Amino acid sequence: xxxxxxxxxxxxxxxxxxxxxxxxxxxxxxxxxxxxxxxxxxxxxxxxxxxxxxxxxxxxxxxxxxxxxxxxxxxxxxxxxxxxxxxxxxxxxxxxxxxxxxxxxxxxxxxxxxxxxxxxxxxxxxxxxxxxxxxxxxxxxxxxxxxxxxxxxxxxxxxxxxxxxxxxxxxxxxxxxxxxxxxxxxxxxxxxxxxxxxxxxxxxxxxxxxxx
Ligand code: AP5
Numbered sequence: 001x002x003x004x005x006x007x008x009x010x011x012x013x014x015x016x017x018x019x020x021x022x023x024x025x026x027x028x029x030x031x032x033x034x035x036x037x038x039x040x041x042x043x044x045x046x047x048x049x050x051x052x053x054x055x056x057x058x059x060x061x062x063x064x065x066x067x068x069x070x071x072x073x074x075x076x077x078x079x080x081x082x083x084x085x086x087x088x089x090x091x092x093x094x095x096x097x098x099x100x101x102x103x104x105x106x107x108x109x110x111x112x113x114x115x116x117x118x119x120x121x122x123x124x125x126x127x128x129x130x131x132x133x134x135x136x137x138x139x140x141x142x143x144x145x146x147x148x149x150x151x152x153x154x155x156x157x158x159x160x161x162x163x164x165x166x167x168x169x170x171x172x173x174x175x176x177x178x179x180x181x182x183x184x185x186x187x188x189x190x191x192x193x194x195x196x197x198x199x200x201x202x203x204x205x206x207x208x209x210x211x212x
Pocket of ligand 1: 007008009010011012013014015016031032033035052053054056057058059060064084085086087088089092119120122123124132133134135137138158167193194195196197198200
């Protein structure tokens with residue numbers, strides 16, 4: 001099962017990817033998490049992308065494609081993978097197809113921009129393992145602490161309201177067109193993201209014909 005999770009920033013891709021990893025026993029490849037890890041490590045890649053990510057713009061396609069192609073080669077992807085946050089442009093989608101990296105389903109998590117803004121203001125993330133929470137909707141067991149690894153939770157720099165506006169504009173300008181791209185391939189599934197996490201998860205599993 002090779003799966004793409006599409007959707008606006010804050011639609012719930014990362015939250016659903018975390019559940020699907022356990023349910024389908026395949027890894028999630030989150031370019032956002034990989035890039036944040038590179039920034040935290042102070043690597044060359046991290047230095048190159050910091051300003052772009054903090055401002056809500058897209059990282060150049062060639063850097064993303066190198067990152068993803070390398071990750072997909074690893075042993076743990078041999079039974080499938082979940083792409084979270086990639087592809088994000090037509091160039092990235094076409095390059096994955098050209099490289100023979102095919103997908104079975106592209107699931108778009110649908111949600112209005114107005115709901116996204118409140119979600120982003122309450123988001124807290126674990127800088128160590130990438131787990132995502134919401135102070136009201138999906139709180140950690142202990143306030144401010146990651147359930148998975150015990151690290152202190154942080155607010156993402158790109159969750160500032162003006163940056164969220166920018167990211168939504170970038171999504172509508174460059175990424176939303178991918179729904180049409182995958183619809184033409186007969187791979188697109190639309191799932192309502194404006195409902196409780198478990199209900200969205202149930203609908204994603206149904207859309208991809210998974211029995212769990
Ligand atoms: P990335 O990390 O991919 O961010 P994003 O796509 O903007 O998505 P988010 O992580 O913000 O949201 P999400 O959909 O995963 O939602 P989440 O589950 O966290 O990318 C960041 C940056 O990296 C980009 O701006 C770009 O610069 C760069 N980048 C990454 N990939 C790239 C690429 N391929 N090409 C170029 N540049 C790239 O949920 C959000 C909040 O809502 C959380 O608090 C969560 O707890 C809560 N929540 C989730 N589901 C529900 C629900 N059903 N009900 C209530 N609350 C919910």
